[in-house]
Amino acid sequence: MAREFQRGHKAKISDLTPGTDLYVGVQIAAPGLTFDISCFGLDANEQLSDDRYFIFFNQPKSPEESIQLLGAQSGDTESFRVTLDRIPANIHKLSFTATLDGAGQMSQVGPGYIRIVAGGEEVVRYAFDGSEFTTERAVMLGDFYLKDVWRFAAVGQGFDGGLDALLKNFGGEIAEEAPADPQPQAAVPSFAPPAPQTPQPAPSFGAPPAPAPQQPMHTAPTMAAPMAPQAPSPYGQPPQQPQFGQVPGQGAPPAAPFGQQAPPAPYGQPAPAPFGQQPPAPFGQPAPAFGQQPPGGMPPGVPQGVPQGGAGLQAALQPYKETATGQRWTSQNQQLMRVDLTMGGSGVLARQGSMVMYQGKVDFGYKGAGFAGRIVGNATGQEMQLMRCTGKGQVFLAEEGSHLHPIELQGDAICISAESVLAFDESLQYEVRRIEGHGIPGGALFTMQFQGTGTVIVKTHGTPVVLPVTPTTFADCNAVVAWSAASQVIISSQVRLRRNAYPGHSGETVNLQFRGAPGNFIVVQPYEV
Numbered sequence: 001m002a003r004e005f006q007r008g009h010k011a012k013i014s015d016l017t018p019g020t021d022l023y024v025g026v027q028i029a030a031p032g033l034t035f036d037i038s039c040f041g042l043d044a045n046e047q048l049s050d051d052r053y054f055i056f057f058n059q060p061k062s063p064e065e066s067i068q069l070l071g072a073q074s075g076d077t078e079s080f081r082v083t084l085d086r087i088p089a090n091i092h093k094l095s096f097t098a099t100l101d102g103a104g105q106m107s108q109v110g111p112g113y114i115r116i117v118a119g120g121e122e123v124v125r126y127a128f129d130g131s132e133f134t135t136e137r138a139v140m141l142g143d144f145y146l147k148d149v150w151r152f153a154a155v156g157q158g159f160d161g162g163l164d165a166l167l168k169n170f171g172g173e174i175a176e177e178a179p180a181d182p183q184p185q186a187a188v189p190s191f192a193p194p195a196p197q198t199p200q201p202a203p204s205f206g207a208p209p210a211p212a213p214q215q216p217m218h219t220a221p222t223m224a225a226p227m228a229p230q231a232p233s234p235y236g237q238p239p240q241q242p243q244f245g246q247v248p249g250q251g252a253p254p255a256a257p258f259g260q261q262a263p264p265a266p267y268g269q270p271a272p273a274p275f276g277q278q279p280p281a282p283f284g285q286p287a288p289a290f291g292q293q294p295p296g297g298m299p300p301g302v303p304q305g306v307p308q309g310g311a312g313l314q315a316a317l318q319p320y321k322e323t324a325t326g327q328r329w330t331s332q333n334q335q336l337m338r339v340d341l342t343m344g345g346s347g348v349l350a351r352q353g354s355m356v357m358y359q360g361k362v363d364f365g366y367k368g369a370g371f372a373g374r375i376v377g378n379a380t381g382q383e384m385q386l387m388r389c390t391g392k393g394q395v396f397l398a399e400e401g402s403h404l405h406p407i408e409l410q411g412d413a414i415c416i417s418a419e420s421v422l423a424f425d426e427s428l429q430y431e432v433r434r435i436e437g438h439g440i441p442g443g444a445l446f447t448m449q450f451q452g453t454g455t456v457i458v459k460t461h462g463t464p465v466v467l468p469v470t471p472t473t474f475a476d477c478n479a480v481v482a483w484s485a486a487s488q489v490i491i492s493s494q495v496r497l498r499r500n501a502y503p504g505h506s507g508e509t510v511n512l513q514f515r516g517a518p519g520n521f522i523v524v525q526p527y528e529v
Helices: 163-169 313-320
Strands: 003-005 010-012 021-027 035-042 067-069 078-083 093-100 112-118 121-128 138-147 149-159 329-333 336-340 348-351 355-367 386-397 403-417 421-425 429-436 444-460 465-468 473-476 480-484 488-492 511-515 521-524
Touching: 021 093, 035 067, 093 163, 121 138, 121 149, 138 163, 149 163, 149 355, 329 403, 336 403, 336 421, 403 421, 444 480, 473 521
Parallel strands: 003 121
Antiparallel strands: 010 149, 021 078, 021 112, 035 093, 067 078, 093 138, 112 121, 138 149, 329 336, 336 386, 348 386, 348 421, 355 386, 403 444, 403 480, 421 444, 429 444, 465 521, 473 511, 480 521, 488 511
16 A cells, blocks of 8 residues: 655665666646656756756656656656665756646646555555645655665645756756757667556566545545554653753743753752653652552652542543643643744744654745855754744644754854754844864764744754853863853864773764853753764
């Protein structure tokens, strides 16, 4: 059964099918409109560095034939054959796009889709319609991209401009138009199925027969893929301690000013436990045995203020309901952040793929190659692509279970490692800085300096610690999250004991030394990127 993707969904190809010889079908149509459907083979910088990998009607295949244009068949407006294990090493992404040929806009299109077929069976489908677009003349439908393994992402992002503008966005050059070849395209390879009316049997490999007419997106039943079994975790109360950079007024005491240490917990009292886990016993006291109630009589996992004895589905789900505080940014838990676009009047820039759910009418604009605010840190592994979220609705953001911390700026400034930025208000001023140093992975550390009025969401692995800057403050460059903009950063490589403890290692550990006047701070996470 095919998995139904929504915009922003991603998956490893190996999780969808063990095969590498794939059929990609695109269906898109609108009364009186004509579409050009193409595939861009992009390099590590997401640029079309070799125009032989722009696959379209005038260039139907790549040099080694790992990407082939097959034509219309089996209900698909256009189709491709992609052989992943034959794609050359310099190609890191295949972007499938549809552009209007002539007047019109993407809001006029009817229900359409992009689908992947392997071994004659459809394994994934991303459906869309014109209600998701406005005046765009091009749309990026889906991507195959290489991130240690090949993966597929349902993109569905509109792009202002036609094919020429899309080609320029990917770094291609527009040549003078040549007369179109009047000869019809060669016969479809046996990879694809015959037309439904052809009596001969369909080959064993290719797309299945034409699917039934698609229902509109919002009336079609939701198809959910089975999930791998997961051990249940005990229900518990979300942590009540102030979060790093938390905006006050969200059900927890206001955090200490950013950059200053919060008052320590009373002596002998443990720090609040992570979500869903039982807090540790006080220092010097044995922990209760599994299944026993902790001191105080309240069963483990029951949130404060919830009466005992609740039963049923509603009682079980009550602690995890959406939190609405009337503010623009709201932490739902340590790993999930909600932004209300109806408040604030400006858009939000977020990492592509960080959206896990949204409500209302929300537009996602592509901010990839050519965008002035993009961080090009390919050598460091800190490449960051942004999407612009606008409209009237709520967007929920997360990334790989990282802890999220909203930092509200009121005219002040902060420097944040590019790897630690998840999202921020478009109203903030920001610039990319590069700290160069021998021994830093990739040769440099990319940071973003934010200033102005607005909120930036920082992601960390685990709970970070905020320390004051002193003349003897050093930090591993891979563990630094953020620091005050007035701090001075100096490359240091003095500490090498830990690295030298491992035979065969180069022994080069690079640290950053921070200096600054009293009041400056540094934020470090208990994890090395």
